[in-house]
Amino acid sequence: MGGTLVLKWLGESAVHIPARTLRRHCLCEDCKINKRDLAGHASPDSIANIRPLGLIGLRVRFSDGHDAGTFCWTALRALSM
Secondary structure (H helix, E strand, C coil), X not given: CECEEEEECCXXXXXXXXXXXXXXXXXXXXXXXXXXXXXXXXXXXXXXXXXXXXXXXXXXXXXXXXXXEEEEHHHHHHHCC
């Protein structure tokens, strides 16, 4: 898919969120535990797949195989600022 998630908020310009930024802000249990050890965290080059979760947000699968992260729309909005 690419190295950047592109979102277009209603009435605004498109914003670009790099895959690395998304992965760094992943709130899945595994990532929360490993936040202390960022060196042990793989750093994906790209997003492999995006699955919409309706009104909740998006599920992102990264090029390194990590796919446990659910990004709610509020969090995505904050990352796009």
